[in-house]
Amino acid sequence: MSESIQMDRGNFVTCDLLDANPESQVCLPNIEGKSFRQFGAKDKFCGEIVTVKCFEDNSRVKSLLNSDGKDKEGNGKVLVVDGGGSMRCALLGDMIAQSAIDNGWAGVIVYGCVRDVDDMAEMDLGVMALGCIPRKSTRRDEGQTDIEISFGDLTLNSGMFIYADNNGIIASDKPLIS
Template sequence: MNASKVYLKVQRVAADIARQAREVTVADIHEAMGPQGRGALMGARMRPLSEGQQRIAGPAVTAFCWPGDNLMMHRALYLAQPGDVLVVVCQSELSGAQWGDLACRYAMQKGLAGVVVQGCVRDIDQVRAFGFPVWSTHIWPMHPDKSGHGSVNAPVVCEGVNVRPGDLIVADGDAVICVPRDEAAQVLAAAQAKMRREDEVAEKVRAGGSVWELSGAAASYAKLGIEEVNAAWDE
């Protein structure tokens, strides 16, 4: 008896929250979450395939795949809806590609926001040409089977982060972050407020202000009582 299970329904983060989250950076979301934000960031191995201004946000649809097999990815892709972010986990990361050009074509046709893969992707020249947003931990063309067990729309751990179906996934050139669905509205509001504050600081910098002062670095430095010597170190 196998332990595979596919859930056909997902309780998704609200569409308007996902839409607004596309205008917020991962860095601001991470900081808006406080200490919890450190654990919400996927590891630094997770990188975008394409450079540029790609930024996505949407509810997670998850797939956990057997080593060397991407059958559950295909089932999740089939069940995904427009605006979803497909989160695929294969712990034997180089055992078989989880994503390629045909999956990419289908995802674009369905209107998915993007895909995040702990594992390898292939056909990257074509995928990059499509412009479809893809983040992954590896690039490797190893052939995958389509006969293995796994799960769809069950919680997964993707590059160190707990991801539940329907949670808010936000990704940009910095990283990928997962915000729990029931906290997304509060986190988004805090991140938007942080962006507004930074915009105000940026205006002051453009007017000639010093980042040393405006960032709070000067005040922190003053508290440390560091000795400053008006000479070169080797005089």
């Protein structure tokens, strides 16, 4: 049985949330030899999910993070990017990350790579990705938003909730923090 825990959005532990909500989905710590790492200054972040699927083209990532990132309660959402696990180019850099901050997003999880990591490490944004690479993506205006995406034993849809910290990533159909 799922239970909502009284915690601050910036002061939770995924282990405790999962103990109280064992039916939550858990991202595998190693996906085809790759693991998620923290790249933003916020080492824990959570929020309502917005999904995007794109492969080596960050057009949709840029446009989404340049839009309002707040949910109906005024909390920041989390953009979850299925980049197909590509390690050949970055789907998020410092300028787009700054746009996310300016528009109220809580964080970005990229199943792929990011760049400008030294700058991003000082930005008030949660960022998790598989790795970093200096090469930017090519913009071809491709990608899909608000669709079901899957990676690391997670199946995610926009409107679900995600929680990320140094212990890992968990997801739920319902908010786990009240």
